[in-house]
Amino acid sequence: MLNALIKGISRRLPDAWHHQIKYAMYFKRLPHLAQPRGFSEKIMRRKVYPRSIYSTLSDKYRVREFIAGLWGEDYLIELYAEGRELSYDMFQRLPQAFVLKANHGSGYNRLVFDKQRVSYAELYDLSRRWLRSNFYQQSRERHYQDIEPRIMAERLLLDNGAVPNDLKFHCFNRDGEIRIFIQVDYQRFGQHRRDLFDERWNRTEIRICLPNAEQPAARPSQLDDMLRLARLTVQQFSYLRVDMYQVGQRVYFGELTFTPGAGLSRLMPKNIEQEWGSYFTE
Numbered sequence: 001m002l003n004a005l006i007k008g009i010s011r012r013l014p015d016a017w018h019h020q021i022k023y024a025m026y027f028k029r030l031p032h033l034a035q036p037r038g039f040s041e042k043i044m045r046r047k048v049y050p051r052s053i054y055s056t057l058s059d060k061y062r063v064r065e066f067i068a069g070l071w072g073e074d075y076l077i078e079l080y081a082e083g084r085e086l087s088y089d090m091f092q093r094l095p096q097a098f099v100l101k102a103n104h105g106s107g108y109n110r111l112v113f114d115k116q117r118v119s120y121a122e123l124y125d126l127s128r129r130w131l132r133s134n135f136y137q138q139s140r141e142r143h144y145q146d147i148e149p150r151i152m153a154e155r156l157l158l159d160n161g162a163v164p165n166d167l168k169f170h171c172f173n174r175d176g177e178i179r180i181f182i183q184v185d186y187q188r189f190g191q192h193r194r195d196l197f198d199e200r201w202n203r204t205e206i207r208i209c210l211p212n213a214e215q216p217a218a219r220p221s222q223l224d225d226m227l228r229l230a231r232l233t234v235q236q237f238s239y240l241r242v243d244m245y246q247v248g249q250r251v252y253f254g255e256l257t258f259t260p261g262a263g264l265s266r267l268m269p270k271n272i273e274q275e276w277g278s279y280f281t282e
Contacts, residue, residue, distance in 0.1 A: 015140050016048045019263075026264050039276035042239070043263030046282065050143035054258045059147045060103040067253045071229055075253045078155040086127040086151050091120045097156040100127065104147040105135030111156060111163070127151050141259055159247045163188070165217060166254070167226065169242040171234035172279035178231055179279050181206065182223075183241075186213050199227060207268040208261070220246045238280040 013021070016033060023031040023044055036042045046054070057063045064076055080098055081090045096115045100123060102108035108130040112118055136145040157164055166185040172178065181204070186193045194210040195203050201219040203212075220226065229251070230242045243254030267273045 015142060018140050019044050019047055022264070027266075036282065037277050038273045039267060040263045040265070040273060042277055042280070042282050043259050043261075046259050047139075047141045047143075047263060050141075050258070054143035055146040057256045058143055058258060060101065060255055061150050061152055062103075063256055070232060071253065075229070075251060077157065077252050080153040080155065082150055082152045084150060085131065086120075086124050088120055090153070091123065094153050097158075099154045099156050101152050101154065102127070102130035102133075102149055103152055104149045105130075105133065105138070105144055108133070113156065139262055141262060143258065157245055157247050157252060164245045164247055167220065167244045167246065168254075168257075168260075169226065169230040169244065170260075170276075171230050171237075171240055171242055172276070173234045173238050174278075174280050178234060180227060180230055180234075183208065184213075184217050186217070205269060206272050208265050221249060222246050222251050226251055238282060 020031055020033065023029075023040070027040065031038075031041045031044050033041065033045050033048065036045050057066055061082060064079070068076060080094055083090060086100070094115060098112050098115070100110045100112060110123070110126060112123075131149045131151065133149075135147075136142065166183075166188060168183040168185065170181045170183060172180070180199050182197045182199070182201075184195045184197065186195075192210060193213040194208060195212050195216050196206040196208065197203055197216075201223060203216045226244050226246070229244070233242050233256070234240055237258075239258075241257040241260045243257065245252045245254055267276065
């Protein structure tokens with residue numbers, strides 16, 4: 001009852017106060033937004049005082065132009081269609097398998113393995129709910145406020161008939177000294193597990209919310225190329241997460257994230273919160 005009351009009040013507060021209350025409720029301590037030291041505190045500050053470029057590069061549609069210029073178009077997932085709504089003509093032209101997503105937030109995606117098993121009406125209703133959703137109002141992450149909602153349909157990536165693991169590169173840049181940790185998410189749509197590796201593909205003791213996989217993933221054959229791309233991208237930032245996939249011998253860009261987990265992910269062991277926070281300045 002008390003938590004519900006606090007949440008109701010915090011929704012009406014300015015962004016900075018809202019995030020401080022939310023942080024305190026989650027971590028049981030107040031954040032230091034004026035002079036953040038821990039990783040979560042620095043991510044929290046970004047939500048309140050984002051750089052303008054965060055809006056452009058968090059837009060899943062507009063970021064494609066940036067990546068095409070920086071990495072090359074071969075790293076982009078094939079885009080079948082995009083627009084301000086899912087028209088019937090767009091749906092008709094889509095192949096049997098695809099991913100439908102919205103560009104302006106997190107969680108707006110639907111994997112379609114067989115178009116014959118889903119109707120246009122169902123996908124239209126779903127896409128309209130996404131487009132009407134104001135992700136900024138949900139998360140109060142200010143850089144999402146200026147993203148114009150769009151619908152996108154991309155190629156469904158499959159590796160031996162299965163959805164490939166998510167490879168998320170946590171990239172830190174402190175005065176040109178770059179450190180990278182690779183988060184591997186297994187079976188995101190099933191029994192979700194997560195490992196974190198160093199750049200040499202040693203599984204670390206670091207945990208973010210989820211337990212380890214019973215068997216860690218083998219070192220990707222294209223890891224060196226993915227690390228090269230991650231380093232290239234973080235040169236322009238102090239921290240960001242670069243998401244990629246490997247299918248066969250090809251690497252594909254996923255997305256860029258500047259505020260992973262909205263700054264509300266517990267890092268274990270406890271010393272990692274301060275250690276990761278020391279790897280970049282904001």
